[in-house]
Amino acid sequence: xxxxxxxxxxxxxxxxxxxxxxxxxxxxxxxxxxxxxxxxxxxxxxxxxxxxxxxxxxxxxxxxxxxxxxxxxxxxxxxxxxxxxxxxxxxxxxxxxxxxxxxxxxxxxxxxxxxxxxxxxxxxxxxxxxxxxxxxxxxxxxxxxxxxxxxxxxxxxxxxxxxxxxxxxxxxxxxxxxxxxxxxxxxxxxxxxxxxxxxxxxxxxxxxxxxxxxxxxxxxxxxxxxxxxxxxxxxxxxxxxxxxxxxxxxxxxxxxxxxxxxxxxxxxxxxxxxxxxxxxxxxxxxxxxxxxxxxxxxxxxxxxxxxxxxxxxxxxxxxxxxxxxxxxxxxxxxxxxxxxxxxxxxxxxxxxxxxxxxxxxxxxxxxxxxxxxxxxxxxxxxxxxxxxxxxxxxxxxxxxxxxxxxxxxxxxxxxxxxxxxxxxxxxxxxxxxxxxxxxxxxxxxxxxxxxxxxxxxxxxxxxxxxxxxxxxxxxxxxxxxxxxxxxxxxxxxxxxxxxxxxxxxxxxxxxxxxxxxxxxxxxxxxxxxxxxxxxxxxxxxxxxxxxxxxxxxxxxxxxxxxxxxxxxxxxxxxx
Amino acid sequence: xxxxxxxxxxxxxxxxxxxxxxxxxxxxxxxxxxxxxxxxxxxxxxxxxxxxxxxxxxxxxxxxxxxxxxxxxxxxxxxxxxxxxxxxxxxxxxxxxxxxxxxxxxxxxxxxxxxxxxxxxxxxxxxxxxxxxxxxxxxxxxxxxxxxxxxxxxxxxxxxxxxxxxxxxxxxxxxxxxxxxxxxxxxxxxxxxxxxxxxxxxxxxxxxxxxxxxxxxxxxxxxxxxxxxxxxxxxxxxxxxxxxxxxxxxxxxxxxxxxxxxxxxxxxxxxxxxxxxxxxxxxxxxxxxxxxxxxxxxxxxxxxxxxxxxxxxxxxxxxxxxxxxxxxxxxxxxxxxxxxxxx
Numbered sequence: 001x002x003x004x005x006x007x008x009x010x011x012x013x014x015x016x017x018x019x020x021x022x023x024x025x026x027x028x029x030x031x032x033x034x035x036x037x038x039x040x041x042x043x044x045x046x047x048x049x050x051x052x053x054x055x056x057x058x059x060x061x062x063x064x065x066x067x068x069x070x071x072x073x074x075x076x077x078x079x080x081x082x083x084x085x086x087x088x089x090x091x092x093x094x095x096x097x098x099x100x101x102x103x104x105x106x107x108x109x110x111x112x113x114x115x116x117x118x119x120x121x122x123x124x125x126x127x128x129x130x131x132x133x134x135x136x137x138x139x140x141x142x143x144x145x146x147x148x149x150x151x152x153x154x155x156x157x158x159x160x161x162x163x164x165x166x167x168x169x170x171x172x173x174x175x176x177x178x179x180x181x182x183x184x185x186x187x188x189x190x191x192x193x194x195x196x197x198x199x200x201x202x203x204x205x206x207x208x209x210x211x212x213x214x215x216x217x218x219x220x221x222x223x224x225x226x227x228x229x230x231x232x233x234x235x236x237x238x239x240x241x242x243x244x245x246x247x248x249x250x251x252x253x254x255x256x257x258x259x260x261x262x263x264x265x266x267x268x269x270x271x272x273x274x275x276x277x278x279x280x281x282x283x284x285x286x287x288x289x290x291x292x293x294x295x296x297x298x299x300x301x302x303x304x305x306x307x308x309x310x311x312x313x314x315x316x317x318x319x320x321x322x323x324x325x326x327x328x329x330x331x332x333x334x335x336x337x338x339x340x341x342x343x344x345x346x347x348x349x350x351x352x353x354x355x356x357x358x359x360x361x362x363x364x365x366x367x368x369x370x371x372x373x374x375x376x377x378x379x380x381x382x383x384x385x386x387x388x389x390x391x392x393x394x395x396x397x398x399x400x401x402x403x404x405x406x407x408x409x410x411x412x413x414x415x416x417x418x419x420x421x422x423x424x425x426x427x428x429x430x431x432x433x434x435x436x437x438x439x440x441x442x443x444x445x446x447x448x449x450x451x452x453x454x455x456x457x458x459x460x461x462x463x464x465x466x467x468x469x470x471x472x473x474x475x476x477x478x479x480x481x482x483x484x485x486x487x488x489x490x491x492x493x494x495x496x497x498x499x500x501x502x503x504x505x506x507x508x509x510x511x512x513x514x515x516x517x518x519x520x521x522x523x524x525x526x527x528x529x530x531x532x533x534x535x536x537x538x539x540x541x542x543x544x545x546x547x548x549x550x551x552x553x554x555x556x557x558x559x560x561x562x563x564x565x566x567x568x569x570x571x572x573x574x575x
Numbered sequence: 576x577x578x579x580x581x582x583x584x585x586x587x588x589x590x591x592x593x594x595x596x597x598x599x600x601x602x603x604x605x606x607x608x609x610x611x612x613x614x615x616x617x618x619x620x621x622x623x624x625x626x627x628x629x630x631x632x633x634x635x636x637x638x639x640x641x642x643x644x645x646x647x648x649x650x651x652x653x654x655x656x657x658x659x660x661x662x663x664x665x666x667x668x669x670x671x672x673x674x675x676x677x678x679x680x681x682x683x684x685x686x687x688x689x690x691x692x693x694x695x696x697x698x699x700x701x702x703x704x705x706x707x708x709x710x711x712x713x714x715x716x717x718x719x720x721x722x723x724x725x726x727x728x729x730x731x732x733x734x735x736x737x738x739x740x741x742x743x744x745x746x747x748x749x750x751x752x753x754x755x756x757x758x759x760x761x762x763x764x765x766x767x768x769x770x771x772x773x774x775x776x777x778x779x780x781x782x783x784x785x786x787x788x789x790x791x792x793x794x795x796x797x798x799x800x801x802x803x804x805x806x807x808x809x810x811x812x813x814x815x816x817x818x819x820x821x822x823x824x825x826x827x828x829x830x831x832x833x834x835x836x837x838x839x840x841x842x843x844x845x846x847x848x849x850x851x852x853x854x855x856x857x858x859x860x861x862x863x864x865x866x867x868x869x870x871x872x873x874x875x876x877x878x879x880x881x882x883x884x885x886x887x888x889x890x891x892x893x894x895x896x897x898x899x900x901x902x903x904x905x906x907x908x909x910x911x912x913x914x915x916x917x918x
Contacts, residue, residue, distance in 0.1 A: 044692050112660075115668070197758060206805075209810065212751070269682055269687060277673060279676070280672030284665065284673070309865055336918070340883070417880055
C-alpha cells in the first residue's frame with residue numbers, strides 16, 4: 001500500500017452518478033473498503049435449519065443491547081433507601097432501594113417501559129437458551145474439530161459470560177427474589193477456603209447486602225461483561241467467515257468446497273428477515289407473557305422469603321446441585337470446609353466447563369485425527385461422541401430438574417425428601433444408561449443405513465411368485481441419500497493401533513503407559529462401528545438385487561403375469 | 576505421538592463417483608410463471624404494508640393509553656387483567672417486526688435466485704512461504720532487539736512485569752473493609768427485648784399461643800439500621816419465636832433456654848443464608864425454601880434433611896422485670912452460613 005506514491009486513481013475512469021455510488025466512492029477513497037467487502041458480499045453460506053440456532057443467540061443479543069440501553073435511561077443503580085410513592089398502590093409508602101423503586105417506575109410509569117423490561121428479560125432467557133442449543137448442534141455434528149477448536153473455546157467463553165451477565169442483570173432490580181439469589185451467591189463466596197470471607201467483604205463493600213453492590217454490579221452488567229461478549233462475538237463471527245461455514249454431507253458437498261447462497265442478496269434478506277422475526281417473537285412474548293413481575297415479590301429484605309423461590313432457568317442446574325448435595329462439612333484445625341457448597345457451586349461447574357472447553361482437544365488426542373474437517377458428522381456415525389454428549393446433557397438436565405424439586409413436590413403431590421433422595425441416586429445412575437442407550441441407537445441407525453445401501457428401501461410392494469412364495473420388492477435409495485450416507489461413513493478415522501510394548505531393542509518403549517492408554521481410549525472410541533460398504537460390495541449388492549428381480553420376473557412371465565404399471569414405475573425410479 | 580494410517584480425504588474429491596456434482600436445479604413456480612411472480616411480489620409488499628400499519632397502531636396505542644394502569648381482558652383466564660398499554664404496544668410492535676421479517680424471508684425464497692453456488696475452500700493455515708517470511712521477520716526483529724544476549728535486561732524486564740500486577744491488586748483493597756469478627760457477632764445482647772418484626776411490638780409469653788410462630792428482631796435493630804443506612808444487621812439478627820408444649824421439647828442447645836415452651840432461633844439458614852420460611856406446626860420442622868434444609872426446632876434445631884450441615888443457632892431467652900421476652904445472652908455461635916474462619 002505504501003508503494004503508491006501518486007494519489008489514488010479511484011473513480012477516474014467511471015465517475016459515479018448515483019448518490020449511493022458517490023458515497024461508496026467517498027468511503028473507498030479513504031478506507032479501501034471495496035476490496036474486502038466485495039469478497040464478503042459474495043460469501044457463500046450453506047442452508048440448514050440447525051445453522052440458525054447461533055443466529056438466534058446473536059439476534060437476541062442485539063435485542064438485549066437495544067432494550068438494555070433504553071432501560072439504563074430510567075434505571076437508578078442505587079441502594080439508597082427511599083419511600084415509594086409511585087403509581088403502584090400496593091407498595092405505596094414502603095421503604096425500598098432506589099434500584100427497586102426505579103424498576104417499579106419503569107414498569108408502571110413509563111409508557112412502554114414494562115414492554116422493554118419484559119423484552120430485555122425474555123431476550124436474556126432466549127440468548128442463553130439459543131447458545132446452549134447451538135452448542136449441542138456444534139457438538140453432535142463435530143463442527144468443533146480442526147480448524148474450529150478456537151471458535152469452540154470462544155463459544156464456551158460466551159456461554160459462561162452469558163450466565164454471568166444474565167445473573168447480574170437478574171440481580172439488579174433488588175427485589176425479594178433476586179436479593180435472595182445474591183444472598184446465596186454471597187454464601188457461596190463465603191464458603192471458599194482461606195479467602196472467602198475477605199472476598200465477600202470486598203465484593204459487597206462490607207457485610208451483606210451493604211450499599212455498594214448494586215452500583216458495582218451495574219457497571220459489570222452494562223459495561224464490562226457486554227463489552228467482553230461483544231468482543232468475543234466479533235471474534236466468533238470473524239472466524240466463521242474466515243473458515244467458511246461447515247456443511248452437511250450431500251451430493252456436490254466436499255471437504256474442499258462450500259455450497260449455498262451468497263450473503264448478498266439471499267442471506268441479507270434471509271438472515272436480516274430472521275433478525276426481525278426473532279425480534280418480533282421476543283416482543284410478542286413481552287406483550288402477552290409476564291416475566292419477572294418484581295412488584296409481586298416486593299423489595300429485598302434479608303429477613304423475608306417467599307416459597308417456591310426459583311432462579312432464571314440457566315442458573316437452575318447450579319441451584320439443583322446445591323439442593324441435592326449431602327450436608328458434608330469438614331472441620332480441620334479450627335477451620336471449616338463447606339463441601340456442601342463448594343462441590344456443587346464451585347467444583348462441579350468448574351469441571352463441567354473445563355471438560356466442555358477441552359473436549360475438542362481430548363477427542364483429537366484420542367482419535368489422533370489431525371485433519372481439517374468442513375463436512376459435518378451425522379451424530380449416528382460418531383456413536384461414542386453422541387453417547388457422551390447425551391450423557392452430559394442428561395446429567396445437566398437432572399441437576400436442572402433438581403433445582404425445581406419444591407415445585408415438582410407441590411405439583412405432583414410428592415414429598416420433597418423423596419424427590420431429593422431419588423435425584424441423589426439418579427444423577428449417578430441415569431447418565432451412564434443414557435450413554436449406552438444413545439450409543440445403541442446410533443449403531444442401530446448405522447445398521448439401517450448399511451442395509452439401505454446394500455438392499456435398498458422397502459417399497460411395500462408384495463409379490464406372490466408362482467411357487468407361492470411372497471417377496472417384498474426393494475428399490476435402490478435415491479442418489480442424494482446414498483451419497484450422504486457414504487460420505488458420512490467414509491470420513492471416519494480409524495482407531496489407533498496398539499503401541500508396541502517394547503522398542504526394537506527389547507527395552508520397554510518410552511512413554512509406553514500414555515501411549516497404551518491413548519490406544520485403549522481410541523479403540524473404545526471407535527469400538528462397534530458399522531463398516532461402510534466398499535465400491536465393490538455396493539456393485540455386487542446392486543447386481544445381486546437386479547438378478548433377483550429378473551429371476552422373479554422370469555418366473556412370473558412363465559405363467560403370463562405382467563407387472564402392473566405402478567410396479568414398473570416403482571422399480572425404475574425408486575418411488 | 577504415533578502417526579496412523581487412515582483413509583485419506585481423497586475419497587471426497589469432487590471427481591469421486593460417490594460424490595457426484597450438485598443435483599440439478601429445480602425451477603420454482605415464480606421462476607417460470609409470471610402470475611406467480613407477480614403474486615409473490617404483492618405478498619411481500621403487503622407484508623411490508625402490514626408493518627407500516629402496525630407501526631401506526633403503535634403510535635395510536637401510545638397515545639390512547641397514557642397510563643399503564645388501564646387493565647383489560649383479552650381472553651378470560653389466559654390474558655386477563657393485563658395492562659392495555661403493554662399489550663397493544665407490544666402487539667403492534669411485534670406485528671410490525673414479524674411482518675418485516677417474514678416479508679424479507681418470503682422475498683428471498685420466492686424471488687431471489689435459489690441457484691446454489693459453490694465456493695472453494697482454502698486452507699486455514701498461511702502458505703509455507705508466508706510462514707517462512709513471518710518467521711524471518713520475527714527472528715530478525717528478536718535478534719536485532721538483543722533480548723537473547725542481554726540477559727540482565729531480559730531478566731529485569733521479566734521481574735518488572737511480574738511485580739506490575741501488585742499495584743493493580745492493591746487498588747482493589749479498599750473495595751471493602753476486612754471481615755474481622757463481623758460474621759461472628761450480632762447486635763443481640765443480654766436483656767435486649769425481642770419485638771415483632773415490622774410493628775416493633777414487645778412480646779409477653781401470654782401473647783404467644785402454643786403452635787405459633789412469630790418473626791422477631793432485637794429492639795435495637797431499628798436504631799442500628801437507621802444509623803447505618805443498610806440492611807446488614809438485619810441479615811444476621813432476624814429471629815423467630817415458636818411456642819410448643821414444654822413436654823414436646825426434646826432437646827435445646829442450652830439448659831432452660833426456653834420460656835414456658837417458647838423457643839427462639841436464628842431465622843438465617845446455616846447452608847447459604849436464606850431466611851427460613853416454611854414451618855410445620857405439628858412436627859416443629861422448619862424448612863428453608865431455597866434448598867430445603869430442614870431443622871427440627873423441638874430438637875435443638877438439628878438438621879434432619881437437606882444440604883445444611885449445622886444446627887440452627889438457638890438464642891437463650893428469658894423475661895425481664897416487666898414480663899417481656901428478652902435475650903438471656905447473645906448468640907453463643909455465629910449465625911448464618913459457614914465460613915473458613917469458623918471452627
